[in-house]
């Protein structure tokens with residue numbers, strides 16, 4: 001059921017991860033756009049691999065869908081083999097960027113320091129950063145969930161002057177690692193609990209107005225069948241979706257589901 005006076009505009013974001021060739025990306029966007037044209041009141045973003053960001057950006061140019069990238073580097077140019085910078089993404093029409101996804105942190109060794117530098121670079125470049133935080137199963141089971149998540153949130157603020165950043169200009173995503181790609185979704189209560197605590201910490205770091213405006217998404221095994229109960233939670237402002245975002249049909253269902261909750 002739609003909530004009375006939702007505080008923040010909901011957001012539904014597709015993280016394609018390392019999937020889709022250019023032709024597949026084009027087919028997906030062509031299928032998706034008419035399916036979500038009636039979904040009002042929800043922001044939609046597609047985080048595509050670098051190789052098809054340009055196509056997604058040009059196909060969504062005159063639509064409400066934001067084209068996003070899954071990573072960026074914090075320097076603008078130089079001897080950084082394999083990296084992609086903010087100006088390079090700007091040129092393609094990118095509007096948002098994922099920072100510190102757990103797969104980057106865990107598989108590619110991305111540190112809190114790198115995440116902090118990328119976050120501030122993304123904000124300065126005018127992108128909407130989606131900063132990801134989340135604990136492993138071992139950390140949750142040993143009662144260290146909040147130690148991990150609060151540490152990541154604090155670290156992301158290392159170079160950010162919260163007084164100069166509008167809360168609408170940054171998004172956080174709480175993605176418990178044990179729920180990513182496992183089919184084991186966090187309970188709506190656990191998602192709410194973690195996200196409410198993150199918002200409380202953001203208030204400490206950036207003030208009440210800031211924390212009240214920042215959108216915090218949940219990510220981890222979101223599907224059309226569970227999106228409603230997750231989105232119904234007071235502090236959950238949307239979803240960052242992997243597997244269920246890969247088909248235009250199911251992502252469209254998630255967008256319309258989020259619009260119903262808006």
Ligand code: 13P
Nearest residue numbers: 015180181220221242243
């Ligand atoms: P799944 O939706 O496949 O669990 O992935 C979540 C995620 O990592 C989104 O960034």
